Amino acid sequence: MPATIRDIAKRLGISVSTVSYALNGGPRPVPEEVRRRVLEVARELDYRPNRLARSMVTGKTETIAVVPPMVTRNMLRSPYIHATLSSIADAVGEHGYDILLHTSAAPMDDVRLVQSLLSGKVDGIVLIAPLSTSQVPEEIRRRNVPCVVISARVEGLPSVCADNATGVFAAMDWLYAHGHRRFGFVGGPPAFYDARQRLLAFRRYLEEHRLPLRGEWIAEGDFTAAGAVAGARAMLNSPEPPTAILAANDETAAGILQVAQELGVCVPTDLSVVGFDDTPFAQMLSPRLSTIRQPLEQMAVEAVGMLMTWIEQRECPVEEERKLPTELVLRESTAPAPGLSS
């Protein structure tokens, strides 16, 4: 069994407090002589402080929880969640913190999740894209635990989001300038803030430019390639199919590409497709996917920075929301509208 400060104290015939002070350069000075001998004995006994005991008295665990939108099997498999988690991990590492990942076989009910989060294992929480239907953010906010939200907006919690609207507008501007007038949209589950924002921007663009919108040109996916297939198929099989489709994320775009190939629709000659996120596999699709890039690393850095501030200053940062710019990345899935010479 590991040695404790008591063992060291006993060995040297001094008190535990002196040992603690010596080890931590504690709030009270310790004679150099004593300090040396304490460190010596500590090494000798292979002393390692029990971090649980330490955390209990300091109230710090040097750990933050990262909570994906849903705690369920396979959640980490989404490239977006994965990329975000990686970025958070990197950002958190800069501050010397570890990450606690909640896992659960059964979809965990929100209340239990929160109980678990607030029971002392973490100093703070990063919520990734919490669903609008989730009770989690509200429960956390009520208890005043340091928490930052990525890719969603929650009343009373600081958040970092991508500028969805500007991204959608940039993509549609490019397409419009290249002759496209019939736009389709395959969205994501409306419980996601990003999915709502992107759809809203899409509709707004059409209105502002007095462009037509047919019922089949809008479909709801589920942020997966498979979930985009039905909607994309209906869209491309309709009597007057769109010449450009915006996807709510890159996986959805992959599904659209798949359907296009299956139907013999050539991308980008007959159809332009634009994704969202620019997760690594956007470049590996064929044709390489044009997409709207979210600055995930930057978002993670900012979110973690805000969280650290809250944890250290012990009060919620005043700035409530930060919106980071997106960027249109043009690759091979976009081209001028069919029938245009240029």
Next chain:
Amino acid sequence: MPATIRDIAKRLGISVSTVSYALNGGPRPVPEEVRRRVLEVARELDYRPNRLARSMVTGKTETIAVVPPMVTRNMLRSPYIHATLSSIADAVGEHGYDILLHTSAAPMDDVRLVQSLLSGKVDGIVLIAPLSTSQVPEEIRRRNVPCVVISARVEGLPSVCADNATGVFAAMDWLYAHGHRRFGFVGGPPAFYDARQRLLAFRRYLEEHRLPLRGEWIAEGDFTAAGAVAGARAMLNSPEPPTAILAANDETAAGILQVAQELGVCVPTDLSVVGFDDTPFAQMLSPRLSTIRQPLEQMAVEAVGMLMTWIEQRECPVEEERKLPTELVLRESTAPAPGLSS
């Protein structure tokens, strides 16, 4: 501040032990009447047990650490690490455990990592593909902490690996049967167990079939697409290039495909390429990548199972190593050797 069992006890005029027994269905029976009132007051005060305090006395944290090969920025970005982590998360969730992920800005030196791991924050450890140069496994083994290794072999620690050799042989058998005689190999860093095993199997196959091997036909990559470029280029530019190349993993294969396209070498007509792992993006490459599938989910389940056994029975499982079968997945990057009619 949160309520404690003491608050509940005081409120009801009973002892803390009774409260604890009532809350946990503790080792000693509690009158139904009392139990009801305890639960009532607990709810009333929004009592949540301090998990740190609980862990300190039970010695369980219900958390396991997952350690990637190197603790450094971007480590989680590898599709293989990511897929493995996801699988472990799912498997661990089945047992009601959480995951602790160590992060670090600076590459953490092994000793500090181990200190951190062994200081009481976790009940067990899963090492993902530890490097042969790492001190971590040995340090852990010495201290007799529950630990399982995935994708490597460590003396004295139970491990779960893929059957690399059989996979390589299956791929080469198929290629051989389809007329290929000149084989190339772009490997991974030899510090990785899997990289060594795959290269070994490759060499052994050539020997057993008395096939030629030229110097340029073997290159060392770094498990990334970019890292495969130089070797693949040299290989394909050599006077007598191989007709089939095995890659140490899917990303390496992606790099080879890239080089082939750049040099105007048509895959699979002129060149067959086989990857390893079957991470999700193998199917998204163009042409869709033939690859040797590792059963990562299964490996994670087995590894976590062994770890749980160790944690619960408090002694290292006798079975030291488990080797899970790989599977050749044929897609579009493989074809009969050029010049063969069939």
Next chain:
DNA sequence: TTGTACGCGTTATCAT
């Protein structure tokens, strides 16, 4: 300057 008590939950052990 040194030692002690406190906080936190669980449970063995002592006291009733």
Next chain:
DNA sequence: ATGATAACGCGTACAA
């Protein structure tokens, strides 16, 4: 049979 208490481990305010 049930109620009360000490011990576990650490950091640190406070008493001695």
